[in-house]
Amino acid sequence: MDANLFDNLNTAQRQAVEVKDGPVLVIAGPGSGKTRVLTSRVAWLLEVRQVYPYRIMAVTFTNKAAREMRDRLNRMVGAARANDLMLGTFHSICARILRREAPLIGVDRDFTIYDADDQLNVVKAALSELNLDEKKYKPGAVHHAISTSKNELIWPEDYKPDTYFNEIVRRVYEKYNAILRANNALDFDDLLTEAVRLLRQNQTVRDRMQERYLHVLVDEFQDTNIAQYALINLIAGRHRNLFCVGDPDQSIYKWRGADYRNANRLSDDHPDLSVIALDQNYRSTQTILDSAMAVIRKNPNRRHIKLFTEHGQGAKVVVRELFNADEEAQYVVDTINELVSQQAAQAGDIAVMYRTNAQSRAIEDAFVRAGMPYKLVGATRFYARKEVKDVLAYLRIVNNPADSISLQRIVNVPPRGIGEKTFATLDEIARANGMTGLEVLKQGKLSGRSAKALGEFSTLWQQWVRLRDELNVGQLFDHVLNTSGYREFIQDGTEEGADRWANVQELRTVAEASGDAPLSDFLSDVALVSESDNLEETANAPVLLTLHAAKGLEFRCVFIVGMEDGILPHSRSFDDPEEMAEERRLLYVGITRAKERLYLLRAFRRGTYGPSEVTNPSRFLDDLPAGLLDGKSRKNAALQADVTRWKGSAAAPLSSYNLTTEFKAGDRVYHQKFGEGIVQRSIRQRDDEEVEVYFDDGKIKRLSAGISGLKKL
DNA sequence: CTTGCTACTCTTTTT
DNA sequence: GAGTAGCAAG
Numbered sequence: 001m002d003a004n005l006f007d008n009l010n011t012a013q014r015q016a017v018e019v020k021d022g023p024v025l026v027i028a029g030p031g032s033g034k035t036r037v038l039t040s041r042v043a044w045l046l047e048v049r050q051v052y053p054y055r056i057m058a059v060t061f062t063n064k065a066a067r068e069m070r071d072r073l074n075r076m077v078g079a080a081r082a083n084d085l086m087l088g089t090f091h092s093i094c095a096r097i098l099r100r101e102a103p104l105i106g107v108d109r110d111f112t113i114y115d116a117d118d119q120l121n122v123v124k125a126a127l128s129e130l131n132l133d134e135k136k137y138k139p140g141a142v143h144h145a146i147s148t149s150k151n152e153l154i155w156p157e158d159y160k161p162d163t164y165f166n167e168i169v170r171r172v173y174e175k176y177n178a179i180l181r182a183n184n185a186l187d188f189d190d191l192l193t194e195a196v197r198l199l200r201q202n203q204t205v206r207d208r209m210q211e212r213y214l215h216v217l218v219d220e221f222q223d224t225n226i227a228q229y230a231l232i233n234l235i236a237g238r239h240r241n242l243f244c245v246g247d248p249d250q251s252i253y254k255w256r257g258a259d260y261r262n263a264n265r266l267s268d269d270h271p272d273l274s275v276i277a278l279d280q281n282y283r284s285t286q287t288i289l290d291s292a293m294a295v296i297r298k299n300p301n302r303r304h305i306k307l308f309t310e311h312g313q314g315a316k317v318v319v320r321e322l323f324n325a326d327e328e329a330q331y332v333v334d335t336i337n338e339l340v341s342q343q344a345a346q347a348g349d350i351a352v353m354y355r356t357n358a359q360s361r362a363i364e365d366a367f368v369r370a371g372m373p374y375k376l377v378g379a380t381r382f383y384a385r386k387e388v389k390d391v392l393a394y395l396r397i398v399n400n401p402a403d404s405i406s407l408q409r410i411v412n413v414p415p416r417g418i419g420e421k422t423f424a425t426l427d428e429i430a431r432a433n434g435m436t437g438l439e440v441l442k443q444g445k446l447s448g449r450s451a452k453a454l455g456e457f458s459t460l461w462q463q464w465v466r467l468r469d470e471l472n473v474g475q476l477f478d479h480v481l482n483t484s485g486y487r488e489f490i491q492d493g494t495e496e497g498a499d500r501w502a503n504v505q506e507l508r509t510v511a512e513a514s515g516d517a518p519l520s521d522f523l524s525d526v527a528l529v530s531e532s533d534n535l536e537e538t539a540n541a542p543v544l545l546t547l548h549a550a551k552g553l554e555f556r557c558v559f560i561v562g563m564e565d566g567i568l569p570h571s572r573s574f575d576d577p578e579e580m581a582e583e584r585r586l587l588y589v590g591i592t593r594a595k596e597r598l599y600l601l602r603a604f605r606r607g608t609y610g611p612s613e614v615t616n617p618s619r620f621l622d623d624l625p626a627g628l629l630d631g632k633s634r635k636n637a638a639l640q641a642d643v644t645r646w647k648g649s650a651a652a653p654l655s656s657y658n659l660t661t662e663f664k665a666g667d668r669v670y671h672q673k674f675g676e677g678i679v680q681r682s683i684r685q686r687d688d689e690e691v692e693v694y695f696d697d698g699k700i701k702r703l704s705a706g707i708s709g710l711k712k713l
Numbered sequence: 714c715t716t717g718c719t720a721c722t723c724t725t726t727t728t
Numbered sequence: 729g730a731g732t733a734g735c736a737a738g
Binding site: 191253355 | 714715723724725726727728
């Protein structure tokens with residue numbers, strides 16, 4: 001049995017697995033088997049140390065990672081033990097704890113979990129209750145401030161506003177939380193903060209949890225936030241067996257509150273912390289590792305790490321410039337075909353990664369044109385689709401009649417003659433009396449034109465709630481869809497309607513799979529699914545995903561597209577060195593996903609929206625040593641591009657190239673979107689001219705003379 | 714109350 | 729260029 005536990009682990013990894021009890025931090029580079037070490041440690045605790053499974057808590061970054069860990073443990077120690085572990089993401093584990101202790105935190109067991117979309121609606125509701133203007137205080141910005149506070153465990157009463165805007169935030173924050181509680185709901189952040197608050201304030205619960213969890217293990221530790229850090233320290237507070245695994249260089253979720261300095265806190269808070277480093281890489285060729293190190297080395301304040309492998313040098317990194325996003329996508333598709341036909345890789349071994357979801361579109365188009373299958377992770381996420389959210393909202397109001405955000409969503413979908421005004425009146429009465437919408441409707445207090453429509457809806461709603469405990473989730477799903485009129489509403493005979501109905505059916509399959517489990521469990525699970533969850537291993541097709549979603553995955557061949565300043569690094573990071581460092585880590589994560597082949601691509605022109613503009617190569621390309629590359633890094637990159645692709649794309653033939661420019665420094669110019677400005681300089685770019693203009697409103701733009709429609713005044 | 718039109722803001726990244 | 733918020737008319 002022991003041999004099985006350490007199968008394929010080397011000495012260093014084994015030492016990490018068998019490290020003595022107490023606080024431990026494993027700092028491990030990419031591809032060093034971090035997750036395998038963590039999994040083996042769990043298996044070893046169960047098998048060798050004979051720890052009861054329910055006394056172990058293991059936290060993963062995604063649900064998918066949790067599932068994979070459970071599968072592996074099933075094989076290693078058997079399902080009987082693996083199933084009793086407390087295993088999942090921070091959010092799912094907290095949801096489980098809070099569901100059990102719900103009365104202690106002021107909600108009941110059937111509380112709804114609000115996602116980003118719902119949260120924004122709550123902010124809007126709070127703003128309107130406070131008579132604040134949405135235009136002046138952007139709901140997104142206010143919500144971001146609230147979410148940041150929650151992740152740092154700052155409650156409304158502790159919130160110290162230092163600006164006028166923050167004073168507004170404080171007021172909205174208070175109201176926002178009040179609305180959540182009135183709706184019997186918690187938001188994503190509450191799952192963490194309320195769990196921390198519960199453990200801090202309730203000694204009975206704290207004692208029970210601390211006694212129970214003999215071992216707490218955390219994967220992807222570099223992406224934990226303050227609340228998560230507090231939580232694991234609380235839970236492990238008694239036995240102090242805290243086993244954290246992570247890589248500071250792969251911290252890419254600062255914008256979500258992740259704080260890689262938690263590693264420093266860990267050593268400050270635990271003077272007896274054992275630190276273990278794992279530097280050997282089992283994934284990539286040396287060329288890929290050297291490229292990755294060349295990129296990450298430029299970041300300040302990092303522990304120097306030298307990654308090494310026994311895999312040999314391998315192929316050079318291919319750097320290419322293509323004309324525009326479409327040709328970039330075509331290059332990806334063509335190269336994949338080549339790789340597959342040369343048997344260098346199977347389709348399923350290949351990934352295409354990008355910085356922003358919007359970039360997937362051109363790639364998808366190219367795959368569709370070529371008639372090739374692909375797997376898309378995230379983007380127009382299944383659970384973000386309107387029809388899916390609508391159906392879930394129906395189920396939510398059945399499960400939790402206090403959920404006014406969901407009620408608002410579907411009360412007039414399909415149109416029943418219950419408009420905005422009517423809903424507002426209903427909601428007001430409910431709030432004023434501390435009642436749920438359903439209770440108000442039952443009393444039939446609303447009169448006037450809409451009374452009849454409200455009465456009919458009330459009858460339906462009451463019937464659904466009665467049936468909630470009689471039918472299982474699948475049956476209830478069908479019943480609600482049939483009686484609400486939503487089915488006919490979606491199936492309107494159009495092609496789009498058929499697509500939407502197919503999505504509803506897909507959701508039904510998920511509902512059906514929950515069997516006789518309570519409705520609240522189903523809704524909870526659905527609220528906490530992650531982007532990469534729908535990545536099934538079966539289909540042998542290339543994967544399209546964002547760099548963020550690529551974390552923890554590996555592929556034989558990786559294409560990273562959009563290697564341009566403004567995309568990667570993203571333009572939003574230009575004026576903040578911390579954010580720029582995170583962009584660099586993001587590229588580092590992307591590069592280190594590749595086992596054998598890496599392609600770094602960029603487009604000479606790219607359209608964000610509107611006409612396409614000339615781009616600049618990513619500054620990160622400069623950091624790659626020429627010796628590792630097939631193609632030039634940056635200087636003269638254009639000359640490397642396949643000349644034939646440029647033909648017919650714009651004006652002049654190649655032979656007519658000269659150095660004269662239409663615009664000269666100092667020219668007064670006009671642009672339709674940006675207004676008037678002065679030309680700083682203008683440079684010949686192959687068959688076009690790149691003009692840098694200082695506009696009167698202070699903006700500096702680089703425009704294409706041919707496409708932008710720039711005029712001399 | 715609903716429908717249909719125009720105008721405007723977006724694009725980081727997601728548990 | 730696209731999705732939606734806001735508005736006017738029916």
